[in-house]
Amino acid sequence: MKAVITVIGKDQVGIIASVSAKCAEHGANITEITQSVLDQYFAMIMIADIDGLKADFVTFADELEALGKNSGLEIRCMHEDIFDAMHKI
Secondary structure (H helix, E strand, O other): OEEEEEEEEEOOOOHHHHHHHHHHHOOOEEEEEEEEEEOOEEEEEEEEEOOOOOOOHHHHHHHHHHHHHHHOEEEEEEEHHHHHHHOOO
């Protein structure tokens, strides 16, 4: 299974490192990443393989969201099943 992780906020040093570290801590393997800095704003989308999560998905997603709040960022983590269901026509 996969998760879609989005990060948005003012650019700062260490954003990718901190999100990647949180993923590694929980056993999520980042398989794809794209990021852009537009003027002073940072935007990133990651795809992570979550088959090896060491905690339940909700805990993982909540900890990413808390990391964002502590860093002045908006971090969202969506399970691929929810993402796929939202984007079916």
